[in-house]
Amino acid sequence: MSVSVRVIPCLDVAAGRVVKGVNFLNLEDAGDPVELARRYGEQGADELTFLDVTATVDDRSTTYDIVSATAEQVFIPLTVGGGVRSAEDVARLLGAGADKIGVNSGAIARPDLIDEIADRFGAQVVVLSLDVKRSGRGFIVTTHGGRVETDRDALEWAREAIERGAGELLVNSIDADGTRDGYDLELIRAMREVSSVPIVASGGAGTLEHFAPAVHAGADAVLAASVFHHGLMTIGEVKAALEGAGLDIRRVEAA
Numbered sequence: 001m002s003v004s005v006r007v008i009p010c011l012d013v014a015a016g017r018v019v020k021g022v023n024f025l026n027l028e029d030a031g032d033p034v035e036l037a038r039r040y041g042e043q044g045a046d047e048l049t050f051l052d053v054t055a056t057v058d059d060r061s062t063t064y065d066i067v068s069a070t071a072e073q074v075f076i077p078l079t080v081g082g083g084v085r086s087a088e089d090v091a092r093l094l095g096a097g098a099d100k101i102g103v104n105s106g107a108i109a110r111p112d113l114i115d116e117i118a119d120r121f122g123a124q125v126v127v128l129s130l131d132v133k134r135s136g137r138g139f140i141v142t143t144h145g146g147r148v149e150t151d152r153d154a155l156e157w158a159r160e161a162i163e164r165g166a167g168e169l170l171v172n173s174i175d176a177d178g179t180r181d182g183y184d185l186e187l188i189r190a191m192r193e194v195s196s197v198p199i200v201a202s203g204g205a206g207t208l209e210h211f212a213p214a215v216h217a218g219a220d221a222v223l224a225a226s227v228f229h230h231g232l233m234t235i236g237e238v239k240a241a242l243e244g245a246g247l248d249i250r251r252v253e254a255a
Contacts, residue, residue: 004250006046006221007211007238008200009228011036012053013082016066018229019053031229034069040228041074043235046250048074049170049200049223051102051129052082053145064096071097079170081129085109087116094121102170104129105143108150108157111164118165127200128166130154132187133174139187146174154187159194169195170223173203178226180206183214192218211238212245 011018011033018031037048050070052063067080080093081102090101101121107113107128117126131142132154139154158169171191173184183204191199201219205211211222222242227233239249 003220004046004248005215005219005242006200007044007235007242007249008047008049008079008221008223009036009040009045009235010049010051010202010223010225011070012051012225013063013066014053016063033066034073036229037070038073040235041076044239044251045074045076045235047077047079047221049079049102050081050098052080064092067093067098068096079127081127081170085113087113087120090117090121090125094125100125100127100168102127102129104131107161108141108143108152111160114161114164114166118167123165123167123197126166127168127170128158128161129170129172130158131172131174132184139190142174146177155190155194158191162195162197166197168198168200170200170202171219172223176204177202179204180227182206182210183217183219183222185213185217188214188217188219206232208233208237208241212242212247215242215245215247 013033018033018036071078077099079100079102080098084101084103085106093101114126131146132139133142141150141152141154141157142148173187176184181204183201188201198220200221200223201214202223205224205227214222242249
C-alpha cells in the first residue's frame, strides 16, 4: 500500500496576519491565520504549516498565542517554524499545540540545534526548512526569510541535517515562490536523491496541473499558499487532480 500524498496549506504569518508575496518580497495581507486554518481543516487539508516569516528578521520568537489559537481550530498535524533557536523554543511551541517544528536560520547558525531537538523530542518533530536559491554552481541555502544568501550547498546541508536527526525536509524554492509558474522539479529531484526522509515541496504552485509533477519528481507532500488564500483552488480540487494523475490521497468529507 503506497503512502498517501499529503496536501498542506501554508500560513506565512507576519505581525499576526497571513501574508503572501512573490520571491518573499512585497508581502500583502492575505487574512487571519486562525480563520484560514479553520477553513483549510474543514476543506480536508492533511496538515497545516505555520511559518512566522519575520521572527528571525525581527530577532524574536514565534508568536505563541497565535500558534495556540490556530492549534485549537485544527485537528490535523501542525508544523510551526520561525525564530526557533533552542530546544526550549521547541518545548514551548509543542506546548502551544504544534506537532512538528520547522528549523531554518537557527539550525544553519548552529547545526547542533537539530541534534538537540531530535534527541529530546524525536526525529519526527524536526522539519528542516530549506529556502533554496539557484546559484552558478547549483543550489544554495538562504536564511532570514530568503533575504540572506549563505555559501552552504543546499544538498549537502540537507544530507547533514538528516544525519543529525531531521525527520522531514520542507524544500522551498525562493526562485519559484509566489510566481505560480510551477514547482522547481529539478530541485525536488536533486533533493530526492540525497534524502532518506519525506520531502515537502514548496514554492510555485499556480494551477491544478502543477501538483502531480512535483510528486512524480520525488515529493511526498505538496505545500501551497497564495492559490489557497486567494481562492484560486480548494484542497479538494488539488486532491482530485492528484487522484486523477493516479496518486493516492487521503479522502476527507469536507464540511
